[in-house]
Structure formats: structure tokens, C-alpha cells
Amino acid sequence: MIWRDILGFLFPSECLICRQALQLGEHHLCFICLGRLPRTFFWSWPQHPIQRPLNDSLPVAGVHSWLFFSEHNTVRPLVHHIKYQGGAVLARYLASQAALEMGSGLFGCSPIFIPVPLHPVKLRQRGYNQSFCLAQGLQQIWGGAIEHEALRRLRHTKTQTGMNKEARKQNLAKAMAWNEIGESVEGASAIVLVDDVLTTGATLAACWEVVPESLRAKVHVWTLAAAFGS
Numbered sequence: 001m002i003w004r005d006i007l008g009f010l011f012p013s014e015c016l017i018c019r020q021a022l023q024l025g026e027h028h029l030c031f032i033c034l035g036r037l038p039r040t041f042f043w044s045w046p047q048h049p050i051q052r053p054l055n056d057s058l059p060v061a062g063v064h065s066w067l068f069f070s071e072h073n074t075v076r077p078l079v080h081h082i083k084y085q086g087g088a089v090l091a092r093y094l095a096s097q098a099a100l101e102m103g104s105g106l107f108g109c110s111p112i113f114i115p116v117p118l119h120p121v122k123l124r125q126r127g128y129n130q131s132f133c134l135a136q137g138l139q140q141i142w143g144g145a146i147e148h149e150a151l152r153r154l155r156h157t158k159t160q161t162g163m164n165k166e167a168r169k170q171n172l173a174k175a176m177a178w179n180e181i182g183e184s185v186e187g188a189s190a191i192v193l194v195d196d197v198l199t200t201g202a203t204l205a206a207c208w209e210v211v212p213e214s215l216r217a218k219v220h221v222w223t224l225a226a227a228f229g230s
């Protein structure tokens with residue numbers, strides 16, 4: 001950490017949002033921009049306004065999203081950076097910041113984080129799965145384990161940008177499969193499906209549908225951001 005600060009001092013990089021040079025102790029974002037990110041503050045509420053509309057398609061124990069996502073707010077360029085500009089380190093950093101704010105009691109003492117998988121072709125193209133990197137950031141603060149092979153994407157689905165809820169559902173039909181991951185999952189305090197942005201919930205619902213029934217009661221969803229009201 002100290003070396004990173006020294007390097008940052010010698011070769012200052014810019015805040016991804018305001019483009020001001022980062023100061024000692026700042027990483028990726030200046031403290032002002034980090035503080036101004038639009039938090040949902042819904043993460044520990046039961047049946048909050050993001051979760052309620054998803055009750056039929058995604059009846060999980062809890063939906064926990066740190067930030068609001070919109071086409072025009074500061075979260076969009078961050079998500080773009082995470083997905084398309086080699087932002088694996090940024091994903092880990094933001095998820096760890098989120099976990100620090102969301103508190104230690106959210107998922108109990110031994111959660112299992114399951115990243116939403118990319119198809120192997122897309123994984124090769126991108127070089128990393130951003131959801132796996134987010135899970136690493138969460139694990140850094142909350143402990144537990146990551147089971148990145150629990151879910152498998154069977155089909156290389158089309159990009160979902162611009163699709164409505166029904167089109168997304170069709171696009172994702174039978175796209176996921178569950179792999180047996182051993183006994184650790186049985187004793188987990190929570191099973192947390194991890195994704196970058198929650199929009200219609202179609203991707204997470206496709207994941208939830210293949211989770212064995214015996215485990216479903218402890219499934220939660222964690223996303224970095226949520227598109228509210230879309």
C-alpha cells in the first residue's frame with residue numbers, strides 16, 4: 001500500500017470522473033468523486049423499491065445494490081471502464097469500498113460468492129470476468145469463498161443493451177447451468193450471486209433458476225449498481 005502511494009506520488013494518475021490528479025491515498029477516484037457516487041442506501045432494507053418489482057422473477061432473500069446506475073450519471077463510465085477497459089483492479093476496489101460501507105452483517109460469517117459467468121468465448125476476448133473481480137473485492141472485506149465454477153454459461157448470448165425485459169428473458173432462456181460445487185455450499189451462511197449492473201434482472205433470474213431448490217432460501221443478489229425504474 002505504501003509503495004502504491006509512493007508510485008502514485010511520483011506518477012500521479014487521474015480521477016476517472018473529474019480528471020483531477022489523484023492525491024496520496026486515492027485510487028482510481030478522488031475522495032470527492034468517490035463520496036459523491038449515488039448510493040442507493042437500500043442494501044439492508046427488506047423489500048425495498050429495487051427488489052419489490054423483481055419478486056416474481058427473482059424471489060431471492062435480498063437484493064443489495066450499492067449505487068444507482070443511469071445513462072447520465074457518474075456510475076456509467078465506471079461500469080464501462082470495468083467491462084471494456086481492463087478495469088479488473090477498479091472492479092475489486094469499488095466492490096471492497098461497497099462492502100466496507102454496506103457493513104459486516106449483511107451475509108453472515110461464511111458467505112459464498114458466485115459471480116455471474118461469462119461465456120468462455122467472451123471471457124477469452126475480455127481476459128477477465130468483471131463479476132469475478134467484484135466478488136474478489138467483496139471477499140477481501142467479508143471473507144467467505146468464491147465459487148466461480150458453480151454457474152456455467154452454456155450459450156454465447158447476444159448483448160442485451162437496448163432489449164426490453166421479455167426480449168432479455170428469451171435471449172437468456174437455458175443459457176445457464178449449475179455445477180455441483182461440493183459440501184461447502186450447504187454450510188454457507190448465504191449464497192450471493194454477484195453481477196455488475198442490475199437492469200431488468202433477467203440475467204440474475206436465469207442464474208437463480210438453475211440453483212438447486214435446497215439452496216434457494218439463502219440466495220441473495222449483490223450488484224455494484226442498479227438501474228432504478230427501468
Ligand SMILES: [Zn+2]
Nearest residue numbers: 015018030033
Ligand atoms: Zn474526481
